[in-house]
Amino acid sequence: MAARIGVGTAGHLRSGLFYGTFGIRCARVQHSAPLSTWSQLKLSSTSAHDGRAKPPFSSPFILPARRMQMRHKSIFQHRWFHPESAPGQPPKQSYRVFWTMTFVLGAFSAAYIKWIDPYLTHRAEMAALAEKQAASASTEPVFDKDNFLPFEIKKIESYNHNTKLITFSTPKGQATNLPVASALFARPADEEGGPKDDKGNPVVRWYTPVSDASQPGEFTVMIKKYDTGKLTPYIHSLSVGDKLAFKGPIKKFAYKQNEFEHVGLIGGGSGITPLYQILRHALKDPNNTTKFTLLYGNLTEDDILLRKEFDSLKQQHPDTFNVVYFVDKKKTKDSTVQIGFITKDAVMKYLPSAAEKGNKIKVFVCGPPPQMKAISGAKAGMKQGELSGALKDAGFTEEQVYKF
Known part of the structure; x- marks a missing residue:
């Protein structure tokens, strides 16, 4: 036509x-x-109609x-x-119509590729981003402080030979927006089928998420399996689609940006997670001026958790972050890895003088009970307890130390 x-x-x-x-x-x-x-x-001058x-x-x-x-x-x-x-x-002249239509279709295709398609793609991306931001900005809390709520496992990743990263979905796609520093109580969602303590109650432990608290729709915890533990073997047996119950958050220390000139972080094993929560939160702020030093102890180099993350942060913030790893067995020539325990000498070598810094320095400690006893002294239940060990020997006071 x-x-x-x-x-x-x-x-x-x-x-x-x-x-x-x-x-x-x-x-x-x-x-x-x-x-x-x-x-x-x-010329023909005769009319065809009247002959005149x-x-x-x-x-x-x-x-x-x-x-x-x-x-x-x-x-x-x-x-x-x-x-x-x-x-x-x-x-x-059908060939002219053909070339005209070819030109029109070609021009429309070029316009679609250059302007229309990118516009539609941008609109879709902005709509998805707005949806995520709306979910993140939701005022409805993800967790309940008084009751355990079940959360479904979304993804499981093996971090090393005995540690997994387990990601859980939030019920309405919200972000957890957990305060720093805080943790969550965890227990089996199936109270009857899960492990029990000596009194017959479900085993409860606390874990610190390692994911960004502003990430909508999910949160991730790092679980290290202890063969003698009661809950970690059970958690490692779970699959995607299974559920684990959480309650919280448990507020540990109300960290304020740039409150201290220097922060020392001393950790061991899976006790590194609350220290990582503070460190990443602080370094993410472009206005951060606090300097951080991490002393992290493990059995071997393969046991160092979040090493890639720490090395990346050190590369990104060379003026405000330094990390030193301590192991019992070393297999590389990496200068950031040292053989031995975190002792008084190591504390005095890598951390500023406690006397000179006064209230401008804070040291956070978290690790297995033997390490806590050797570095800062054990906690007294939910209280901080008396300061002892390497930190006291190095001249630090109870006001300068916080035990997770």
Whole structure:
């Protein structure tokens, strides 16, 4: 249909051009040629309707062009006036319609690829981002401080030979927005089928999420399996789709940005998670001025948790973060890895003087009970307990130390 319309329109345009051009040429002949020239024109002056003779034509602009003969035929040699283009015989120009449609479709495709498609993609991305931000900004809390709520496992990743990263989905896609530093109580969602303590109650332990608290829709905990433990073997046996119950948050220490000039972090084993929570939160702030030093003890280099994350943070913040790893067995020549325990000498070597810094320094400690006893002294239940060990020997006071 479109081709027929195009051909018809072109035919009308050419007919118009024919009459207009021919009229102009006739006007030129009329003004320049004598009357005898016009007498050579064979004109049909008899009407087809009434047979009466018509007067001579007074204007060349109304001459019936198809009935005229002219010696000067250059106008008829133009490609538009070939015999096949005569009125009543539409020109064969389907190839022109084809190329016109090809050009139009090509131009539309180019416009779609350059402008329309990126625009639609951008709109979709912005809509998805807005949805995530709306979920993150939800005021409804993810956890309950008084009751355990079940959370479904979304993803499980093996971190090393005895540690897994387990990601849980939040019920309405919200972010946890957990304060720093805080943790969560965990227990089996299936109270009957899960492990029990000596009194027959479900085993409860606390864990610190290692994921960004502003991440919508999920949170991740790092679980190290202890063969003699009661809960960690059970958690390691769970699969994607299973559930674990959480309650909280348990607020540990209300960290304030740039409150201290220097912060010492001393950890061991899976006790590194609350220290990592503080460190990442602080270094994420572009206005952070606090300097951090991490002393992290493990049995072997393979047992060092979050090592890639710590090394990356050190590379990104060389002026505000330093890390030293302590192991019993070393297999590389890495200068950041030392053989031995975290002792008084190590504390005095890598941390600023407690006496000089006063209340401008804070040391956070978290690790297995033997390490806690050797470095800071054990906690007294939920209380901090008396300070002892390497930190006291190095001159630190109870006000300068916090035990997780």
